[in-house]
Amino acid sequence: MSDPGLVYLFAAFAVVWLAIGAYLVRLALAQRDVDRRLERLEAHSRTTTGER
Amino acid sequence: MRRGLLPLSAVVAVTAAMALALLYAPTEALQGEVQRIFYVHVPSAWLAYLAFVIVAVASVLVLVRDELRWDRIAVSAAEVGVLFTTITLVTGSLWGRRVWGTWWVWEPRLTATFVLWLVYVGYLLLRAALPADRRRARLAAVVGIVGALDIPVVHFAVTWWRGQHPDATVINPEGPQLPASMLFTLLVSLAAFTLLFAALMALRLRIERTRGAFDAVDTTPDAPVRAEARRV
Numbered sequence: 001m002s003d004p005g006l007v008y009l010f011a012a013f014a015v016v017w018l019a020i021g022a023y024l025v026r027l028a029l030a031q032r033d034v035d036r037r038l039e040r041l042e043a044h045s046r047t048t049t050g051e052r
Numbered sequence: 053m054r055r056g057l058l059p060l061s062a063v064v065a066v067t068a069a070m071a072l073a074l075l076y077a078p079t080e081a082l083q084g085e086v087q088r089i090f091y092v093h094v095p096s097a098w099l100a101y102l103a104f105v106i107v108a109v110a111s112v113l114v115l116v117r118d119e120l121r122w123d124r125i126a127v128s129a130a131e132v133g134v135l136f137t138t139i140t141l142v143t144g145s146l147w148g149r150r151v152w153g154t155w156w157v158w159e160p161r162l163t164a165t166f167v168l169w170l171v172y173v174g175y176l177l178l179r180a181a182l183p184a185d186r187r188r189a190r191l192a193a194v195v196g197i198v199g200a201l202d203i204p205v206v207h208f209a210v211t212w213w214r215g216q217h218p219d220a221t222v223i224n225p226e227g228p229q230l231p232a233s234m235l236f237t238l239l240v241s242l243a244a245f246t247l248l249f250a251a252l253m254a255l256r257l258r259i260e261r262t263r264g265a266f267d268a269v270d271t272t273p274d275a276p277v278r279a280e281a282r283r284v
Contacts, residue, residue, distance in 0.1 A: 003084045003085040004150075005083065005085045005087075005150050006085050008089070008146045008147065008149060009085050009086050009088050012093070012142075012143040012146045012147065015139065015142045015146070016066075016092050016096075016143065019135060019139050019142075020135075023132075023135050023252065024059075024255075027259065030259050031259055034262050034263060034266070038262075038266070041266065041269070
């Protein structure tokens with residue numbers, strides 16, 4: 001006879017993975033934002049150096 | 053390749069720990085299979101404690117040393133702590149629904165944990181609302197320190213007040229109240245989740261340090277911050 005608690009158990013494990021996955025996506029987006037800022041800085045630096 | 057090693061190891065470890073919880077740990081006689089939530093719920097709670105202790109210590113150092121690198125550690129730990137507290141609350145709610153017949157009850161430990169979650173979500177919202185400067189770091193530090201006062205309330209709530217949440221079965225004055233196989237599974241799970249905690253902290257802290265370095269040199273017109281940040 002299957003245990004009805006199994007649904008709650010697997011839901012809990014799914015929640016753990018979803019939460020971790022969502023946070024990793026958030027970190028990836030933050031990293032992309034940092035990378036874009038670096039690109040802007042480098043472009044600005046090149047522009048500024050060129051003007052001199 | 054080396055950067056990804058810690059996160060990858062953590063994911064593998066957590067997967068292995070969950071497999072152990074499902075396949076090796078014995079079935080609890082009264083609650084049945086749902087009790088296996090214990091092996092993710094308890095480590096998540098402990099790591100939330102650890103995260104907020106780190107926030108508090110780093111926050112004290114922000115106020116005492118006035119160095120923004122401690123602020124970066126505090127915010128990184130706060131985010132990871134909110135993640136683990138969320139996991140604790142949601143897995144606990146699923147467990148309670150099955151065992152108590154309700155998703156939530158305003159009993160001491162659950163309420164104190166919810167307050168802990170609210171305080172640190174508030175910490176993050178406060179930071180998001182303010183410009184990234186020393187004033188923000190100091191204000192956030194005060195919240196980070198005050199919030200940590202709730203940690204002993206959460207932990208000892210089951211001792212100080214009557215409630216539905218079970219008493220501590222591991223950190224117990226009479227020693228762990230678990231069979232050896234359950235204790236072993238719990239400790240493996242705790243080690244795996246701790247590795248995950250370290251990996252997430254490292255990833256978050258690297259982003260925060262890079263932002264701090266940018267703030268010190270970014271003179272572009274659309275720079276987000278006019279900061280007095282020192283480089284790490």
